[in-house]
Structures are given as structure tokens and as C-alpha cells.
Amino acid sequence: MRLSRRPLFFLVVTATCLLLYEPTPSSFRWVNLSMAALSFFWFVLLSAEELLAQRGKGGPSSEGDRS
């Protein structure tokens, strides 16, 4: 079982928001945290969707297309 690029893209976005946390002025850090949380939420949801679909079909789905 492996993940397609789409959930991994959201994981990269999460990491980017967290990497920017330190240089962000303290009054704006809520933006980093909320965006990282939202992105991580989508990573988890899309990963779960793909893994469940793969288990159902018995193989990896094609790039996480929404059908």
C-alpha cells in the first residue's frame, strides 16, 4: 500500500506552515497553526480515503482522483 502525490502534497504544505512558525511575528502565528492543522486534516482524510480504496480494490489508486 502506498500513498499518491495528493495527500503527500498536503503533508508538504503542513510542514511548510510549521517551518515558517518561528520566523512569523507572534501576533500572526495563529495563521501558521490554523493552516498547518487544516492541511494536516486533509492529509489524514485523503490518506484514509486512498488506503481504504486500495484495500477495497486490492491495489493502489491512480493519483487519488475524485470519482
Add this chain to the structure above:
Amino acid sequence: MNVWVFLIILVALSFDFFNGFHDAANSIATVVSTRVLTPQTAVVWAAFFNFVAFLVFGTKVANTIASVAEPGTFTNASIFAALIGAIAWDIITWFLGLPTSSSHALVGGLAGAAVASVGWGALVSSEYQKIAVFIVLSPIMGFLLAFTFQTAIYWVFHRYRRVEKLNRGFRRGQLVSAAAFSLGHGGNDAQKTMGVILTVLIANGIVAQGSAVPLWVVLSAHTAIGLGTLFGGWRIVHTMGTKITKLQPVGGMSAESSAAVAIGLATFGGVPVSTTHTISGAIIGVGTTQRLSAVRWGVAGRVVWAWVLTIPGAFTVAYVAYLPFKAFL
């Protein structure tokens, strides 16, 4: 008010006019490409909301622009060099086809002129840090909000079978979202020009350091960006709506409203952001709800290059533009 001040204000307002001229496509491309409005009507719609933005947003962004360098750094010559740097960089990248941000060019230009006239110590690092972080964060906000909004719409309406009625609703929704985006664009971008004019007025002792932006500055900046939108929009309208990913009315509505939220938040926080990059992020977010390959990543990659190059590029041009003044003054 001397001739120098008048000239610089005129150049700053021209910069604002061309910002509206160029960026109008961002506000109306999706409404036009989904045939909700004709190009001419869409341009008038966007110009109106560009203008009235001053009633909604404060002038925090203008104050941020006016405080990117230590008090007393800017002179008429250095502000002029900064504007030359920003405008020249915009023209160079327009020739190269890079989707750069006029806002970042202005910030880079101000930095270059400040360093050329006084040195690195003139820059207020906390302001630049805020601007630099949001160069990356604002498209991410647009992307994530648009993805979330679009997916939520799919979830809510996927069982609804009266597609025609639904599309009519989304088309009406697009009118509101395009208006909201134009409002955000007018609010954030016009304030950058206000910031430059405020800097000139402070440098010449016409207003005191830390004063509020005079009403005539607010009105003239919004008039310039509104007129730019009115004159420029529909000729370059084919860009954003179709180049990154193909949009339906529902996608256009999601992209515009998400970008409007992201830009509105930044404007209320006093952060100058690129409206072009934010709407690009939002359009990518909408495309990603289908699949990653629905997004033309080449265009998205060029936006990333624009992030990297704009501030150093405009910095260099403004630095060089100030050198002749340095030799003569």
C-alpha cells in the same frame, strides 16, 4: 508642496493605476470565463469594488509600507529610485512572462533605495520578516481555504439533482465572490501606494511621523486603482481563469471567496500581500479537488520563481537607480 513631491506622487499613482490595469484580470477572469458577466460589465463591477474598499479596510497596510525603513531614511530621491526599481522590475518580468507581484517589487524597491542611501541598518527587519513570511503564507491560505470550500460544496450538494438551478445559484454567488475579491484587491494594493505617498509626505515634513493617512491620499489611491481596473481589465482577461486550471462557476466562486478571505485577513493585520499569488493559490486549491494533474504546475512553478526573484530583483534595480542621485546630491 514642491515639484519633486508632486512628481513622486504622480509616479506612485501611475504605479497604482497600472496595478489595477494589470491585476483586473485576477478579479474578473473567472466571472468572464464562466460567462456570468460580459467582460465590460465585469470590469465596471471590479472597478467599483476596488474603489469602495477604503470604506471597509483601515490603513494598516499603508502604515506598514511607510515603516519598512527607520524614520528619516527616505528622501525624495530615494523614494523616486524605489518607484523606478519597482516599475522597471515589473516591466522586465512582464517581458519575461514571470507572474511577479507589484507589491513585492515595491517592497524590494524601497529596501534597495534605503540601503543605497543609508545602509543596511536603515531596514526595519521585523517589518520585512512579516512581509517575507506572508509571501509564502498567503498563497497557502488561498490554496487551503479554496480546497476546503470547494470540497464542502461537493459534500453538501453531491446528491442534489437539479443541476441547472444549482449552477444558476453558483453564478449569482460568483458575483458576490468577485466583488469580495475586488474589495480585497483594492484594499490591500491601493494601500501600498498610500504607504509610498505617506512616506513622501513624512520625508518632506508635510505630515508628522506616525500620523494617519490623509483622506485625499486614500481617495486618490483608490481612484487610481479603480480607473486602472476600468481601463485595463478585459483585454488581459484570459490569463488566470483558464491558464492554471479550467474553472466552473462553483470553482470560480470558491477560488475568489477564499482568496478574498485570505487577502482580507492580511489587510486587517496590516500585511502587504500579493493578490495575484493568493488567487493563484486558490485556483490551484480548486484544481486539486479534482486531481493534482488538473493543475498546470508549470504556471504554479513560475509563481514560485517569482517569489524568489522579485524582492532581490527590484532591490537591485532601485539600488542602481539611486546611485546617480548619490553621486550628484
